[in-house]
């Protein structure tokens with residue numbers, strides 16, 4: 001038989017079959033139709049040994065986009081956009097890059113451990129809607145996965161899990177990251193679903209631009225990366241997947257910058273928790289429960305946020321039989337509630353870190369920063385709560401080289417030797433070095449900027465020598481502490497009372 005004859009015969013057989021099927025649907029009783037449908041389906045599945053799974057964008061009420069669809073979309077966009085011939089391009093969420101996904105009705109092949117599967121992106125118009133329907137007729141998009149029946153177990157168990165996991169990870173990586181804050185004094189209306197307000201998090205800091213010893217930097221990066229990959233480990237040892245970091249050091253040594261670098265390294269969101277704006281422990285709990293996975297919860301200047309600096313047990317405070325030390329601290333703080341109006345107590349904070357915190361699972365870092373680590377209650381910073389203590393200190397020569405590279409694109413310069421000697425002798429913060437390296441006019445070349453820094457270092461060296469030879473500062477501090485000026489200022493309403501006072505002592509005397 002010739003090829004053309006064969007096609008003609010097949011075409012006419014199909015046409016007759018379709019005709020018969022139409023007649024039957026119109027005139028046969030429902031039971032007969034079902035009978036034929038069932039057997040036709042069995043016969044076709046015998047000859048067509050493939051299985052299909054659909055992932056619809058919206059299920060049921062159309063209000064919430066299906067997570068599975070979104071994960072498949074992300075997976076296919078990353079894994080198959082190279083092989084697809086027809087793609088559609090959309091602006092990424094931060095409007096900085098184009099995201100390519102398969103166009104409608106495009107078909108791509110994926111390979112999973114030697115098994116071939118096919119993905120098709122498709123759409124149908126939603127069924128005829130009622131005239132009263134609020135929503136206009138809409139397209140219903142879906143992805144269809146086809147694979148051979150003999151791989152059914154492998155695909156439904158292992159491949160789909162792989163697609164979902166990778167898809168979710170890609171979505172998390174590509175999402176627009178956010179910086180959340182709890183605004184001070186804001187009354188949360190009951191209809192508002194979240195207590196956090198947010199903006200897009202776009203901080204340029206990275207560990208590459210951080211001025212600190214390379215060894216220390218490497219250690220911190222390794223610690224963070226290990227944490228982010230330890231989901232199974234934490235599950236195995238029965239510990240919540242969280243890690244506490246305490247960053248301490250003088251003002252301007254890069255604590256806040258490091259938090260931004262951490263968030264950028266791990267692609268986490270940042271929750272900047274202003275404790276003084278939190279009404280009480282209940283509100284604190286609500287805020288913290290609302291935080292999402294893959295995030296850093298930051299409490300800056302913890303020494304100023306609460307009265308966590310006092311001794312755990314004051315003279316005259318006796319423990320009753322059923323009271324522990326934490327309760328006493330809490331009681332004391334409620335009593336001594338400062339002008340900030342916050343009733344958050346140390347015990348509330350500790351309970352959160354140990355209890356609720358552990359229950360809400362997920363991948364979270366909690367970072368405290370302080371300028372005065374020695375003033376913090378040991379209970380707050382013991383290992384297990386604050387697992388890693390990182391000291392950020394004055395600028396070293398290694399730190400300076402990073403800043404010189406960042407600001408002036410210099411790796412070496414004849415003036416480096418002088419600077420090396422001076423930073424070894426003088427305490428200068430990376431913030432001050434950075435400020436001095438900034439060109440002050442368009443005419444300032446690298447040589448001029450380095451000379452400015454040398455000048456500043458020499459100036460600081462003279463001041464330091466003067467301070468060492470004069471007992472004025474110590475006297476000042478003693479008097480202030482004796483008459484309680486530091487404490488009283490600390491109790492005044494305001495942003496960073498104790499902190500500011502202490503800064504003044506350190507910087508301006």
Ligand SMILES: Nc1ncnc2c1ncn2[C@@H]1O[C@H](COP(=O)(O)OP(=O)(O)OP(=O)(O)O)[C@@H](O)[C@H]1O
Nearest residue numbers: 209210211250251252253254255256257430431434
């Ligand atoms: N280690 C560092 N590496 C790079 N830049 C730094 C470093 N430390 C400080 N800087 C620069 O100084 C500025 C101030 O630093 P940052 O706000 O991180 O200090 P901080 O330790 O958080 O201070 P504070 O205790 O007052 O909050 C930053 O914007 C940054 O440009």
Ligand SMILES: [Mg+2]
Nearest residue numbers: 255256257300
């Ligand atoms: Mg800071």
